[in-house]
Every structure is written in structure tokens, then in C-alpha cells.
Amino acid sequence: GENVEQHPSTLSVQEGDSAVIKCTYSDSASNYFPWYKQELGKGPQLIIDIRSNVGEKKDQRIAVTLNKTAKHFSLHITETQPEDSAVYFCAASRRGSQGNLIFGKGTKLSVKP
């Protein structure tokens, strides 16, 4: 089955710097890769996603890149702000898996003012 590895587990950056979180997946049939942001005591919220027919997607300060050959995808946050501090999860699923997402273990991002 699918396995998703996420690194780093914690990340601390200065406000205004960029943050990069990386994930690798094992199932080459996976074709959907969402990223979730989870604030303390709340449920995860989808912030961006990418499908396997696209190499990069951007939404304001957030971008996701996908390398299908290497089976890894990354989240890039530019011009970080204190409100970006949260736990970020990557996930993967494949067509026909009935929507089941396999999650990475999360990255705790701290943005210092």
C-alpha cells in the first residue's frame, strides 16, 4: 500500500523567510496530493492540492511542486507570517482508492516575528 514520508518534523523560520516542506510517496499510481494546515485544537484545512498531470501549482504565497519520477512533492510558503504557524500535513491518494488519503506525520512550522 501507499506510504507517505514527510520532512522535517519541525521547522522554525524568521518572519518573511521562506519555508519548504517535503514529502515522498511510494505508490506510483497515486495521482492526488493535497496539503492541509491544522491549527491547535482544530481540524485540518485544505490549503492547496495538485494532481499528477500538473508539475506545479501556485496560490498567492503558497506553491506546491510535484516530481512524479522521483515520487516527491513539496510545499513552499514565501514571505512567511506568524499566522502561518501551524502543523502542515501532506497526503496522497490514487484513482480507484475510493478517496482514501494516506497522510504524512506532519510538520510543525513556527514563524518567529
Place this chain on the structure above:
Amino acid sequence: DGGITQSPKYLFRKEGQNVTLSCEQNLNHDAMYWYRQDPGQGLRLIYYSQIVNDFQKGDIAEGYSVSREKKESFPLTVTSAQKNPTAFYLCASSTRSQGSTEAFFGQGTRLTVV
């Protein structure tokens, strides 16, 4: 307001008791899921349901049970057979489209065994 509602937000259980966590959605989604989250861990799938009156075990179904009598509702029962039930429980729903598996999460229920 459309969304997923989990209740209660906090739940305390005595050892040996069964408890039921509620999950309701008004997004008209076919699929619903229950995940368990432990500190420093990712989300692990307990049960999922793609359609009313049908559900499947996830990776950690032992000690849990579910029902799907209505499209909008997917309650999770944590039974006394679950040896370590203290955790944060998350419910999610998604459309059944094969091309999109965007999942929306509720705000979670924190269960503590006392």
C-alpha cells in the same frame, strides 16, 4: 452554513464504557471517514463509508464500530475493546468522484479516558 459538524468537542469516558462520537455533514457528500490523531502522528484511518448502508475498515478499526444509516451522518462508537482510546478524532467527507478526492474535515472530538 455548509460543513461538517462533530460533537461533542470534548468527551470523557470511564474505562469499560462505550462512547459514541457524532459526525454530521450537509455537503451532500457520498463518502465519509473517521481518522484518529495522536500527538506527533499523522492521521490514521479507522473506518470509511462510500455510500449509505455500507462501510469498510481502515488501518486501525479494532475496538471501533460505525454505522451509515443516513447520507448525512456517520457516528463512531469507541468500544471498551479499544485499549488506548485517548486521542483526537476527526471526521471527514468527500465527493465520490474518482477525479477528485478533496476531503473536508470537522473540528474534531478530543476523547479522554478517566
